[in-house]
């Protein structure tokens with residue numbers, strides 16, 4: 001199956017290895033991955049800060065880059081949710097609104113694409129470690145992704161998946177919230193990390209680089225040895 | 238008729254100081270542990286009763302639909318309510334704003350020659366600052382809900398919609414009683430309650446006027462309901478000669494039948510109960526001398542900025558709120574900083590959307606941004622209000638209505654969007670930007686300076702390491718692979 005990869009600006013610029021791992025995982029699952037270099041960002045940072053005009057301009061670019069019929073796979077729940085809701089930015093009846101509406105059903109977050117669309121049950125991965133899953137908010141609450149990543153992780157032989165009581169609690173990132181209200185944002189991260197650090201983990205795994213940056217940046221500052229990994233990295237490992 | 242949102246619509250307002258107040262709250266360890274304990278308790282109780290409710294989602298959908306219909310024809314339903322209420326002897330008053338509302342109550346108190354006034358819990362009377370207005374005229378309003386009574390005794394304001402004294406631990410309350418009432422400083426919860434009960438009992442009998450809020454008003458018969466657990470609302474509304482109920486105009490339900498849904502939604506969401514201990518229904522004053530109940534029943538219907546909310550297609554559903562407080566208990570921001578930090582009568586996620594709409598965007602700028610948009614509030618809301626969507630809508634209003642605010646942020650987003658709308662510009666900008674970002678994250682002197690001076694970096698590095706940008710981006714690696 002041909003798929004179009006929307007890699008997200010954060011992965012593109014900060015952790016390209018996650019993008020490569022995503023390609024590897026999709027290829028192992030039998031996909032032919034296509035990446036359109038016209039893509040930039042989904043527009044979420046501006047949209048979430050109230051700059052709708054700027055968000056709209058960037059969203060148009062995303063519509064352009066993702067034209068076609070192939071399913072669009074996104075290794076991020078929040079960017080996937082943004083692409084699913086892109087039509088909200090445009091006036092009803094406009095051509096962009098129609099294009100955004102047509103795009104929405106083609107967009108899939110990586111883990112739900114693998115499990116729900118491709119029926120993947122396990123992927124060969126040599127990763128070994130004691131990990132927990134962080135449910136990133138938009139994947140969980142906008143897209144309903146909960147079991148899919150857990151199933152994939154459990155299917156990896158070397159993975160020991162430990163559940164945290166606070167797995168569904170927000171990490172405190174929230175886009176510009178993290179820099180506008182840093183003390184609050186960090187306190188929210190600590191609420192999760194206090195529990196997480198008790199569990200003797202090797203890594204916390206999620207499907208959103210933004211959460212991983214937040215948790216990872218804070219873990220580093222706390223002098224912790226717990227790593228942050230993207231789901232794709234574990235599955236490709 | 239649309240009435241303006243203005244800062245004067247809310248009795249106390251300091252929402253623009255949210256940042257500083259939140260930072261102060263984060264330093265307050267006793268507050269944070271009291272909050273964590275109480276919010277967990279309520280969230281757990283709610284979780285447990287919902288486990289026994291397989292049809293919860295349908296119930297929420299139904300509640301949402303009833304409210305949407307009621308709000309879409311509010312004029313009609315209000316007129317119906319007034320007709321029916323008046324036909325049963327209830328006197329109906331309208332107030333466009335806070336000042337008018339207080340005047341109505343003052344006028345009534347004057348006519349009755351009332352001195353002592355008992356009140357059961359009501360957020361809308363907090364909104365209009367009724368206690369302060371009455372006290373200014375030498376009257377003595379007494380809160381009869383235990384939590385409200387504690388808050389009044391402490392000279393504070395409620396910090397939660399249904400648990401007004403949630404910010405206080407039991408020990409703090411014992412010390413407060415000791416200081417104000419001269420009781421022993423180590424009373425337990427039961428003893429504290431007994432002290433309050435004893436003092437309050439006498440007050441009910443002295444009061445000439447009893448004031449309550451309204452949980453639901455029913456247009457069909459001009460009736461209204463008050464739900465509670467302590468019996469104080471029932472006493473406040475039956476012992477005094479006159480009962481006045483104050484309600485926001487959005488509290489209206491068209492039919493009795495609608496209650497079937499809301500009586501299931503509200504107690505479960507609010508306190509995790511199947512049903513509150515008391516639900517009192519009021520339909521006019523007593524009809525004959527033998528009847529029990531007050532001689533006069535008055536309803537005061539308040540606008541105070543609500544009709545303006547009604548005209549906003551995106552934000553209208555804010556008015557569907559049944560003030561259950563569930564969104565507060567699950568909100569990771571509220572759980573960290575508590576209600577007072579919001580600087581508004583209404584705290585938490587619902588406060589963050591209600592307040593700016595009642596008082597105007599400019600008077601509550603930080604509130605729509607006081608959220609990570611995690612969506613936990615939307616998931617628990619019994620009437621399915623899409624709070625994150627309304628927060629975004631209100632953030633957009635801030636940007637639109639305050640063009641001179643945050644010029645650097647505005648410029649930053651414009652430059653970013655100019656780059657991100659063109660693949661060529663994006664390629665150039667990221668090629669130039671990545672080495673700079675790497676430098677900023679490096680341990681070098683330049684890096685340290687950048688982290689100290691550039692606002693977003695400064696914010697991020699408050700307690701977090703800055704991630705390093707990649708040397709070679711994904712798109713560059715991909716292009717090489719393809720070549």
Ligand code: SF4
Pocket residue numbers: 398506557558559560561562563564565587614617618619620621622
């Ligand atoms: S917004 Fe929803 S959850 Fe929050 S208080 Fe209102 S009804 Fe309850």
